[in-house]
Amino acid sequence: MTTLAELTTLRTGGEIARYVEIDSEADLLAVIAEADDADEPLLVLGGGSNVLASDEAFEGVVVRDTRRGVRVRESSACGGADIVVPAGEVWDEVVVRAVAEGWSGIEALSGIPGSMGATPVQNVGAYGQEVGDVLAFVRTWDRGAGRIRTFANAQLHLGYRTSLLKRSFTADEEGRAWSPTPRYVVLEVGLQLPLATRSAPVRYAELARTLGVEVGERVESAAVREAVLGLRAGKGMVLDAADHDTWSAGSFFTNPLLAPEDAARLPEVAPRFPAGEGRVKTSAAWLISHAGFERGHGLPGPAALSTKHTLALTNRGGARAVDLVRLAREVRDGVERAFGVRLEPEPVLLGVSL
Structure with a gap:
């Protein structure tokens, strides 16, 4: 029987009561309608890269969309x-x-x-x-x-x-x-x-430095792709079955959007960026590391922060959902104690909660 662990990049999740792969829109709509009519739990799944699934069986239907093309x-x-x-x-x-x-x-x-x-x-x-x-x-x-x-x-x-x-x-x-x-x-x-071999203006300072250009400049799109892939690989954010740092859901927590008065209570050196609607964005990765959680925190356990990036929770091989939830709670609660900011998870939590 297919398990959600086989279909998700965090590699957790129990057996699936009914698993269906579709290759047409008509088939997708038929599966959705059948599940909804029967009041059956439904998970429409793509790449499975943004899901933390429970170790328990999923008593419903998982449908994977395999349609391709542009x-x-x-x-x-x-x-x-x-x-x-x-x-x-x-x-x-x-x-x-x-x-x-x-x-x-x-x-x-x-x-x-x-x-x-x-x-x-x-x-x-x-x-x-x-x-x-x-x-x-x-x-x-x-x-x-x-x-x-x-x-x-x-x-x-x-x-x-x-x-x-x-x-x-x-x-x-x-x-x-x-x-x-x-x-x-x-x-x-x-x-x-837009039709152009050159990129949109480079907006991100780290990417601009890697490319050797100023923020706002344009370069060949192929060069941007190569630079981004290099940056992501260095952070364990490019999937590689041999690298447990990539057995993750990418960034596990979103960057907090704070009211100005809450942002003002952060240490002066904490990153701050305007986020629209009067809010201020800060860095979840900065908060995590400055709350005492360094890269690799949790090792040699089955679940740990990536050794390359503090924002990724990783399966070191054999981790269960309960292990990742325990780690996520530890990090979330530690950041809240240190800075009064409650981090919010980015992945879909399936049958688990923080």
């Missing part, structure tokens, strides 16, 4: 590249295609694991770019209304690692909770990418 609706100097991608496509394959074709705007999002469908839910971002920068629309299945619903970028209320789609995990106006799959299931995503 459909180019238009490509012109005036309109750019107008592409539509099914939710099951591997995200990094989209980036590879974009760099090869001269479609600019997502090159700094290289090496991020997972599927296309997950990117707008989290408004995935890294090294100064977010998918929301180039997102045109998301076509979804509305489980509540039982119909197709398409959202334009402005309707998604995209923010730092959040969106309308992500918020639909929780109870809707009728009081129904949809987790572990949100009310709006992503079917396909439309992106609008």
